[in-house]
Amino acid sequence: MIRFENVSVTYEDATETALHHVDAHIPEGELCLLVGPSGVGKSTLLGTVSGLVPHFTGGTLRGRVTVAGRDTRTHKPRELADVVGTVGQDPLAHFVTDTVEDELAYGMESLGLPPGTMRRRVEETLDLLGLNELRDRPIATLSGGQQQRVAIGSVLTPHPRVLVLDEPTSALDPGAAEEVLAVLQRLVHDLGTTVLMAEHRLERVVQYADQVLLLPSPGAPARLGDPAELMAVSPVRPPVVELGALADWSPLPLSVRDARRRAAPLRARLEGRTPPAAPAPAPEAPVLAQTARLTLLRERVTALHEVTLALRAGETVALMGRNGAGKSTLLGSLVGLHAPTSGSVSVGGAAPHRTRPAELLRHAGLVPQEPRDLLYADTVARECSSADRDAGAEPGTCRALVSELLPGIPDGTHPRDLSEGQRLALALAIVLTAGPPLLLLDEPTRGLDYAAKSRLVALLRDLAARGHGTVLATHDVELAAEVAHRVVILAQGEIVADGPTGEIVTSSPAFAPQTSKILAPEPWLTVPQVREAL
Known part of the structure; x- marks a missing residue:
C-alpha cells in the first residue's frame, strides 16, 4: 500500500539531509509504528506519504514514494486526498471550520459525497471518538486533547485507505488515548485501513503495532521489522521494554500483560525493599x-x-x-x-x-500547550538573544538552556521549521531564562x-x-x-x-x-x- 524506494529529503539551505535512505514496503491493512529520536525526520517521512513533502514544504525529494500505486512526486496532496488522511502534530493548523460537526463534515463535502452518507458518517465518528456532547461547540473553546480528537475524526469521516498520524495521542488523557487506539485497531482489522503512525509515547502504542519502522539516528538507514526485535536495538524504548532488558527477558515484552506473566522472579528479588523516597519540600517552605x-x-x-x-x-x-x-x-x-x-x-x-x-x-512563567505562542523571531539565535535581554540575563544564558534540553538545534533555524519537541525546548528555555x-x-x-x-x-x-x-x-x-x-x-x-x-x-x-x-x-x-x- 505504501512503498518507499531509496527515499531521501533535503530542505533548501539545510546543512544536513532531513531524511536519509528509507527503503520499506508497508502492506495494506497493517499498523506500522514509526520510531526514532526527536529531529530524526519522522514528520518529514510522514509528509512524503501525503505529498506535503515536497509540494508544500519545498526541498528536494530523491527516490520514490507510492501510495496505492500513485507516485507522490507527480500527484499533489489534493490528488491524494481520497486515499490518504493526515493528522499532524498541531491540530489547530488542521481546522478549516468553526464547529466540531462542521469540521467532521468538511472533508466529505470536499470529495462531493452524498448528504445522507455524510450525515451517517458524522454520527458514527461522533460516537467512535466520544465527541457527541461537543458536536455544537466552537473548536476554539475546546481543550488541546479535545481538538486532537476532532482532528482525528475529521480525517476518519472520508474513509481513507491510508491514515498518516503524527503524535495522535500526545495531547490525550490515558482513557481518551485508549479509545482512539481502539478505533484505529478496528479500522485496521475490520476495514483493512493502513495506518502509519509516529508516536513518542511508545508505552501506549507499541503493543498494537504489526511492524515498526525505525529511524535510529540522523544519517542512518531506516529498518522495518518485528516490533520486539527492533525495540531491542532502538535508541528510544518504553518502560516495559527497559524493564524487560534490565531483567534479561527474551524476547522483550511489549505489553504490561506480557511483562506481568514473567515478572514473578523480579518481584521476588525486590520483596522487602522499598524505592528511595524523593526529597520532599519542607512543610514550612514558602x-x-x-x-x-x-x-x-x-x-x-x-x-x-x-x-x-x-x-x-x-x-x-x-x-x-x-x-x-x-x-x-x-x-x-x-x-x-x-x-x-x-x-x-x-x-x-x-x-x-x-x-x-x-x-x-x-x-511565575507559563510554557503553554502551543509553544509557538511564545515565539516571534525569525531564528533560534534571535529568540535566545531577545529572551536574554527581556530577562536581564547574561548573553548566552537562553542558548545554553536550549542546548541542555535538546542538543543539536542550529542557531539559524526558523522556529516554525523546528519539530514540536524542539519548539517546546526553545519555549521552555525562554521562560527559564527569566528564572x-x-x-x-x-x-x-x-x-x-x-x-x-x-x-x-x-x-x-x-x-x-x-x-x-x-x-x-x-x-x-x-x-x-x-x-x-x-x-x-x-x-x-x-x-x-x-x-x-x-x-x-x-x-x-x-x-x-x-x-x-x-x-x-x-x-x-x-x-x-x-x-x-x-
Missing part, C-alpha cells in the same frame, strides 16, 4: 501561589469550581485529569489569563490578572522522545533542589512518576484527589505507570528505581 475557592466560568461552562490549592517552593506538582477537566484553565489563572468569577488567586502576594506581565514574570520562582508547564513532554524527557526530568529536579516550584499539567503518567512530589487530579473543574505521587497514581489504573502495573503490589514506580535497587 507558598509561591495559592487559590482559595476559585471558580471560573468560560463560555457559560464552569471550567473551575471552588479549587483550593497551595504551591510551595521546591515542590513539583503534577496536575492530571481527563481532557477538558480544567488543567490548562487553572494554569492560565495563575498567570492572569483568566480573571476569577469568584474566589481568589494569589501569585507572589498579588492577584495575577491585575499584575503587569513583565512584573508577573518575576513570580521565575514558579514554573508552569502545559503538556511539557508533547513531542519529546525518551532521551529529551530524561533531560527535562533532570532539569526539573535541579530546579526543585534550588527552591523553584513547578506545576506540570500532563497526561504523561511516566513523567509524573519520575519527577512529581505530589499529584492533583481534576475532574469537571474540581479537585478529586491530592496527595503524594506514589499514593495517588498507584490507586488509579488510568494514571499508574507501566512499572507500577507490572510489579504490583510492590510499590515501584519507575525503571530507574528498580535499577538502583538491583
Whole structure:
C-alpha cells in the first residue's frame, strides 16, 4: 500500500539531509509504528506519504514514494486526498471550520459525497471518538486533547485507505488515548485501513503495532521489522521494554500483560525493599501561589469550581485529569489569563490578572500547550538573544538552556521549521531564562522522545533542589512518576484527589505507570528505581 524506494529529503539551505535512505514496503491493512529520536525526520517521512513533502514544504525529494500505486512526486496532496488522511502534530493548523460537526463534515463535502452518507458518517465518528456532547461547540473553546480528537475524526469521516498520524495521542488523557487506539485497531482489522503512525509515547502504542519502522539516528538507514526485535536495538524504548532488558527477558515484552506473566522472579528479588523516597519540600517552605475557592466560568461552562490549592517552593506538582477537566484553565489563572468569577488567586502576594506581565514574570512563567505562542523571531539565535535581554540575563544564558534540553538545534533555524519537541525546548528555555520562582508547564513532554524527557526530568529536579516550584499539567503518567512530589487530579473543574505521587497514581489504573502495573503490589514506580535497587 505504501512503498518507499531509496527515499531521501533535503530542505533548501539545510546543512544536513532531513531524511536519509528509507527503503520499506508497508502492506495494506497493517499498523506500522514509526520510531526514532526527536529531529530524526519522522514528520518529514510522514509528509512524503501525503505529498506535503515536497509540494508544500519545498526541498528536494530523491527516490520514490507510492501510495496505492500513485507516485507522490507527480500527484499533489489534493490528488491524494481520497486515499490518504493526515493528522499532524498541531491540530489547530488542521481546522478549516468553526464547529466540531462542521469540521467532521468538511472533508466529505470536499470529495462531493452524498448528504445522507455524510450525515451517517458524522454520527458514527461522533460516537467512535466520544465527541457527541461537543458536536455544537466552537473548536476554539475546546481543550488541546479535545481538538486532537476532532482532528482525528475529521480525517476518519472520508474513509481513507491510508491514515498518516503524527503524535495522535500526545495531547490525550490515558482513557481518551485508549479509545482512539481502539478505533484505529478496528479500522485496521475490520476495514483493512493502513495506518502509519509516529508516536513518542511508545508505552501506549507499541503493543498494537504489526511492524515498526525505525529511524535510529540522523544519517542512518531506516529498518522495518518485528516490533520486539527492533525495540531491542532502538535508541528510544518504553518502560516495559527497559524493564524487560534490565531483567534479561527474551524476547522483550511489549505489553504490561506480557511483562506481568514473567515478572514473578523480579518481584521476588525486590520483596522487602522499598524505592528511595524523593526529597520532599519542607512543610514550612514558602507558598509561591495559592487559590482559595476559585471558580471560573468560560463560555457559560464552569471550567473551575471552588479549587483550593497551595504551591510551595521546591515542590513539583503534577496536575492530571481527563481532557477538558480544567488543567490548562487553572494554569492560565495563575498567570492572569483568566480573571476569577469568584474566589481568589494569589501569585507572589498579588492577584495575577491585575499584575503587569513583565512584573508577573518575576513570580511565575507559563510554557503553554502551543509553544509557538511564545515565539516571534525569525531564528533560534534571535529568540535566545531577545529572551536574554527581556530577562536581564547574561548573553548566552537562553542558548545554553536550549542546548541542555535538546542538543543539536542550529542557531539559524526558523522556529516554525523546528519539530514540536524542539519548539517546546526553545519555549521552555525562554521562560527559564527569566528564572521565575514558579514554573508552569502545559503538556511539557508533547513531542519529546525518551532521551529529551530524561533531560527535562533532570532539569526539573535541579530546579526543585534550588527552591523553584513547578506545576506540570500532563497526561504523561511516566513523567509524573519520575519527577512529581505530589499529584492533583481534576475532574469537571474540581479537585478529586491530592496527595503524594506514589499514593495517588498507584490507586488509579488510568494514571499508574507501566512499572507500577507490572510489579504490583510492590510499590515501584519507575525503571530507574528498580535499577538502583538491583
